[in-house]
Amino acid sequence: MSVKKICVHQIEDPVLKTLTDYKIVATSKSRDELRNIIGAEHVAALIIDLDAQDAFDIVVEALEIRHSLAVIGVTGTNDVNRIIRAQRAGCRQLTCKPLDENDLRSALNRALSESDDRPSLGKTIAVMGTQGGAGATTVACYLAMSIAEFSPSLAFLDLDLEFGTVAKAWDLNPRYTIADLREAGEIDRHVLEEMMLDLPSGISVLPRPEEIEAAHNVDEALVRSILHTANSIFPYVVIDLPRKLDAVTGAAIEACHKLLIVTQLNVTGILNAGRLNDGLLRFGVPQEKIEFVVNRFNKGTSMLDAKALETKVHKKTIGVIPNHYKSLSVASDMGQPVNEENPVRKTISEIANTLCGRQPTQAATGWMAKLGFGASKD
Ligand SMILES: Nc1ncnc2c1ncn2[C@@H]1O[C@H](COP(=O)(O)OP(=O)(O)OP(=O)(O)O)[C@@H](O)[C@H]1O
Ligand SMILES: [Mg+2]
Numbered sequence: 001m002s003v004k005k006i007c008v009h010q011i012e013d014p015v016l017k018t019l020t021d022y023k024i025v026a027t028s029k030s031r032d033e034l035r036n037i038i039g040a041e042h043v044a045a046l047i048i049d050l051d052a053q054d055a056f057d058i059v060v061e062a063l064e065i066r067h068s069l070a071v072i073g074v075t076g077t078n079d080v081n082r083i084i085r086a087q088r089a090g091c092r093q094l095t096c097k098p099l100d101e102n103d104l105r106s107a108l109n110r111a112l113s114e115s116d117d118r119p120s121l122g123k124t125i126a127v128m129g130t131q132g133g134a135g136a137t138t139v140a141c142y143l144a145m146s147i148a149e150f151s152p153s154l155a156f157l158d159l160d161l162e163f164g165t166v167a168k169a170w171d172l173n174p175r176y177t178i179a180d181l182r183e184a185g186e187i188d189r190h191v192l193e194e195m196m197l198d199l200p201s202g203i204s205v206l207p208r209p210e211e212i213e214a215a216h217n218v219d220e221a222l223v224r225s226i227l228h229t230a231n232s233i234f235p236y237v238v239i240d241l242p243r244k245l246d247a248v249t250g251a252a253i254e255a256c257h258k259l260l261i262v263t264q265l266n267v268t269g270i271l272n273a274g275r276l277n278d279g280l281l282r283f284g285v286p287q288e289k290i291e292f293v294v295n296r297f298n299k300g301t302s303m304l305d306a307k308a309l310e311t312k313v314h315k316k317t318i319g320v321i322p323n324h325y326k327s328l329s330v331a332s333d334m335g336q337p338v339n340e341e342n343p344v345r346k347t348i349s350e351i352a353n354t355l356c357g358r359q360p361t362q363a364a365t366g367w368m369a370k371l372g373f374g375a376s377k378d
Helices: 014-018 031-040 055-065 080-089 101-116 136-148 178-183 187-196 212-217 220-233 247-255 267-283 306-313 327-336 341-354 365-369
Strands: 005-009 023-028 043-051 069-075 095-096 121-128 154-158 203-208 236-239 258-263 288-296 321-323
Touching: 005 031, 014 101, 023 031, 031 055, 043 055, 043 101, 055 069, 055 080, 069 080, 069 101, 080 095, 095 101, 121 136, 121 220, 121 247, 136 154, 136 203, 136 236, 136 258, 136 288, 136 341, 154 220, 178 187, 178 212, 178 220, 187 203, 187 220, 220 236, 220 247, 258 267, 258 341, 267 288, 267 306, 288 306, 321 341
Parallel strands: 005 023, 005 043, 043 069, 069 095, 121 236, 121 258, 154 203, 154 236, 258 288, 288 321
Antiparallel strands: none
16 A cells, blocks of 8 residues: 555666566656646656656646656756756656666655655644534535635545544545554555545545544544645645544644634534633633634524624634525535535635635636536535
8 A cells, every 4th residue: 555656757668667666557658648647646756758858847747736746857968957957847856867776766765755854835724613513514614625726735634533524525435534544654645645535626535434433543643643744745734623622633733723613603602612712722722823703693683793702712703604504404415515606605715715815816617617526506
């Protein structure tokens, strides 16, 4: 499972057969072929002939598709300008023609270990509810979808290990869950990418364990390691948290950049929001990490408004999501999202912009197709 996959472009050389620690999944001859392989397979490294036509553009494009790719360029030239161009295009290592077995292996090993040491590039947003059914999972799901409209990739982790519903919400049949990562040993980017379920939208999902008892095998060290690696691969990581403060959620809260607390405007919701906020502050969570959002707001009939919550938590809410029970429950039963005109979706999209520091934009057209979901429910 942890054998790293590599792809070779425009090179046929018997030396490649000596790379027995790796699996060569394809030898591509054209740009289109390479694009398809990198898009479909979790390829860890690309070995490319830099003297072939369009080689530098191909390297740039390959990295746009899979930015964790370790690229090793092979060249017969010692022209310094070409070497600089190769590095600027994104080649991590270079090796000369004719290929030498030891030199190629050491370039590959180096390029791949460099990829595991890359610094964090991700922004992590964790979502927690203040009472059962507050709508945390709903908010986390639509938040992930909204971010995926402007981010090329995103990791979505279901850390509600016992009762998580992310896979059900999107009608997914995952091959692996977070519990399988425990068996995988070291969580490097290749293992993590292999275990996540990739959706056409660019969202990669890591679901909760299949069996409830397996939840107890996931500990905070594993969660820390997953989040560290996810952060180095994905520009955004969204986490759906359970409503409890234990070592696992603690590790996630510590690692996240924003903790979005979802509450309803009823007495229990407001009291729990205050209680949770006070506890988090005592644990040392910085105030600026915590944000509050009101969900299922009934304008006109609610006895309380957002000010009641804001007084309790000494902070302004970053959004008030309306109650839209019928559309949400049909969508949730069908495992399909509501459409982009739905007020719940629209409000969560605005919250996503705020959390990610973006200006509000027009809804992207064709997002349903981009997300790869079927017909929407309104
Ligand atoms: N804004 C909304 N309007 C109407 N219904 C909503 C809204 N948000 C969520 N719901 C519905 O509320 C129910 C609970 O939502 P969800 O599962 O997201 O809550 P949760 O906080 O994650 O619950 P749990 O405590 O079980 O984790 C679901 O049926 C969902 O469709
Ligand atoms: Mg939930």
